[in-house]
Amino acid sequence: MEKELESLITSLKDELASCTKEADILNVKSKYVGKKSRITEILGNLKNMTVEEKRKYGSLINNTKKEMESIIASSLESLESKANITFDDTLDYDIENGSLHPVTIVAKEVTDCLKKMGFTVVSGPEMESEYYNFEALNVPKDHPARDMQDTYYLDNGMLLRTQTSDNQIRGMENYGAPLRICAPGRTFRNEDLDANHENTFFQIEGMVIDENISIENLMYVMQELLSEVFKTDLKVRLRPGFFPFTEPSYEMDMSCVICGGKGCPTCKNGGWIELIGCGMVHPNVLRAGGVDPEKYTGFAFGIGLTRLAMMKYKISDIRVLNSGDIRYLKNFDIK
Numbered sequence: 496m497e498k499e500l501e502s503l504i505t506s507l508k509d510e511l512a513s514c515t516k517e518a519d520i521l522n523v524k525s526k527y528v529g530k531k532s533r534i535t536e537i538l539g540n541l542k543n544m545t546v547e548e549k550r551k552y553g554s555l556i557n558n559t560k561k562e563m564e565s566i567i568a569s570s571l572e573s574l575e576s577k578a579n580i581t582f583d584d585t586l587d588y589d590i591e592n593g594s595l596h597p598v599t600i601v602a603k604e605v606t607d608c609l610k611k612m613g614f615t616v617v618s619g620p621e622m623e624s625e626y627y628n629f630e631a632l633n634v635p636k637d638h639p640a641r642d643m644q645d646t647y648y649l650d651n652g653m654l655l656r657t658q659t660s661d662n663q664i665r666g667m668e669n670y671g672a673p674l675r676i677c678a679p680g681r682t683f684r685n686e687d688l689d690a691n692h693e694n695t696f697f698q699i700e701g702m703v704i705d706e707n708i709s710i711e712n713l714m715y716v717m718q719e720l721l722s723e724v725f726k727t728d729l730k731v732r733l734r735p736g737f738f739p740f741t742e743p744s745y746e747m748d749m750s751c752v753i754c755g756g757k758g759c760p761t762c763k764n765g766g767w768i769e770l771i772g773c774g775m776v777h778p779n780v781l782r783a784g785g786v787d788p789e790k791y792t793g794f795a796f797g798i799g800l801t802r803l804a805m806m807k808y809k810i811s812d813i814r815v816l817n818s819g820d821i822r823y824l825k826n827f828d829i830k
């Protein structure tokens with residue numbers, strides 16, 4: 496009997512040692528001193544013992560139970576006092592506050608503005624198939640337009656997407672028409688780098704499909720977006736462009752904010768920065784997405800978010816944005 500009582504205390508202490516939560520301790524409590532516990536059973540058996548045995552073991556058994564209860568109570572107490580540990584926050588830490596990256600900020604401004612106009616934000620994969628990046632967008636193999644967007648072809652037959660336009664097809668496949676989506680994301684091109692060309696940059700795609708959608712709707716959305724991001728009068732120009740996935744197609748340029756339009760290395764002395772490609776969705780693209788071009792029309796646009804950040808924060812060389820150089824990024828008073 497003595498041995499059994501001793502071993503009950505030892506195993507109780509062992510189990511409590513591995514308890515980290517109050518609930519664990521309460522489970523152990525019910526196992527060791529609850530109604531169905533061994534000690535309760537032993538206590539219940541007292542009445543069947545002889546007078547001599549009762550005298551010998553009665554108080555030992557009762558004391559063992561009391562000891563077990565007090566061990567459990569102190570475990571609970573010490574857990575509580577651990578939970579109340581206070582930290583000394585008077586120590587002088589030298590930690591600087593970080594800030595959001597300029598591209599992150601403009602991406603948020605553009606998506607917030609589009610969301611207000613009823614657009615849903617979606618995203619597609621950066622490693623994409625030729626089908627979604629080119630073929631379904633009316634750019635078959637051997638089409639000369641593939642040269643305008645040379646990219647990195649991977650060993651697994653996929654490529655790094657050159658444009659967020661892959662989301663046009665994915666969006667139509669996933670949601671059908673009518674549709675109003677935007678898709679910010681990273682894009683890649685095998686480019687000769689200069690002050691406004693990177694091999695890794697960000698775009699945001701937009702696509703609206705419905706009955707009776709016209710170029711006027713596209714122009715309205717572009718104007719709203721740019722005035723939301725720049726919050727000031729802008730000099731922009733719209734000129735005819737060519738994209739196999741839109742007809743007609745346009746490109747929208749912004750007067751270079753670095754030189755005020757006079758010409759500088761950032762705008763390659765042209766005074767304008769190409770910012771947006773857009774147009775009315777080509778019927779072949781609607782068909783590829785499973786949308787009936789007899790019933791629906793749509794517009795789509797792709798904004799260069801990295802260039803937008805350059806223009807907003809007057810960053811003269813695009814390459815600093817991917818450089819990870821905090822000393823440079825700190826120059827922008829961005830909250």
Ligand code: FA5
Pocket residue numbers: 657658659660684686691692693694696698738740741744769770771772773774795796797798799800801802813
């Ligand atoms: C496209 O990528 C088309 N997908 C845009 C589009 C979407 C047209 C929907 C019609 C309908 P483009 O190659 O022009 O088009 O690129 C769009 C924008 O991305 C450019 O105006 C520019 O702002 C930005 N951009 C393109 N190449 C680079 C680059 N190498 N570095 C930084 N920004 C770039």
